[in-house]
Amino acid sequence: MDKARNDYNALAEVNILNSSQESDDMAAGTAIVKWEKPSLSFVKCNIDASWVNATENTGASWLLRNSSGEPLLHSRRSFSAISTKLEAELLSFSWAIDCLSDLRFGKVVFESSSYLAGEAIFRPEMFLGFQDLLAHIRDKLSGFRLWNISYAQLQGNRCAHEIALSVTRDHRYQSYIAHGISEER
Numbered sequence: 001m002d003k004a005r006n007d008y009n010a011l012a013e014v015n016i017l018n019s020s021q022e023s024d025d026m027a028a029g030t031a032i033v034k035w036e037k038p039s040l041s042f043v044k045c046n047i048d049a050s051w052v053n054a055t056e057n058t059g060a061s062w063l064l065r066n067s068s069g070e071p072l073l074h075s076r077r078s079f080s081a082i083s084t085k086l087e088a089e090l091l092s093f094s095w096a097i098d099c100l101s102d103l104r105f106g107k108v109v110f111e112s113s114s115y116l117a118g119e120a121i122f123r124p125e126m127f128l129g130f131q132d133l134l135a136h137i138r139d140k141l142s143g144f145r146l147w148n149i150s151y152a153q154l155q156g157n158r159c160a161h162e163i164a165l166s167v168t169r170d171h172r173y174q175s176y177i178a179h180g181i182s183e184e185r
Contacts, residue, residue, distance in 0.1 A: 034156050037069045044109045046152070046160035047096045050168040051088035054081065058088040059167025062096035063160045064105075070180075074159075075099060077175035078167045089117040090133050092164070097140045099177070106145040113157040118149045 038044040043064055050059035063074040077095065082088045093110065100108055112118060120127040121141075124134040141147050154161060166172045 033153050035069075035152070035159075036156070038065075038067050038109045040067045042067060042107045042109055042146070043072065043100075043105055044111055045096055045100055046157050047092050047110060047112045048157055048160040048164040049085070049088040049092040049114070050161070050164040051082060051085045052168050054083050057167060057171075057173060058082045058091075059164040060088070060092040060095055061160050061163035061166075062092070062099065063163065064100070073103075073177060073179055074163060075175070075177040076163050076167065076172070078173045086114075086116055086120065086127075087130070087133075089114040090120060090130055090137070093117055093121065094133060094137050094140070097137060101140050101143055107147070108144055109148045109150060111150045111152050111157065113152055113154045113161065115151045118151055121149060 035046070043066055046063045046065075048061050052058070058079040059076065060079060061074070061076045064072045066072055075096075079088065079091055082091065089112065093112065096110065120130060120134060121137055124131065124138065127134060
């Protein structure tokens, strides 16, 4: 647990958690550039994957915050023998969606810096090689009261990215789910 807390503390330092910031960067049709709070009564789950190649472990992470921008939970895991970056990103989505479904969150914005993964979920007929995985994702999403998938540029998804990167860069293969953020600095 201390390792998870230390990982999160290090990541919190690089992440902008200033909940008073309003984004001027979100215009019609543009990606989210920095992290934005979800609407009241929603939580936001930032998701990322770090894929190197088919022979290396892939990192996956998600970070959940409430409508005030406060971190509620975060998690990391690794996958092995993942053939493509898109497969890694879809597995990360699937895993995050499964976790939040199991934790009984009802209104969730899922946000990722993988535009292609979002497209695959919304248009599965265009991604025939992932039909089973996409069917699972869509089935699990139907269990939420309300949900949305949004795209953020890497700057807006930096904390989740750093957690996923810790698997491929630092070889941290131990999976965990941790609560909030530690007060220790």
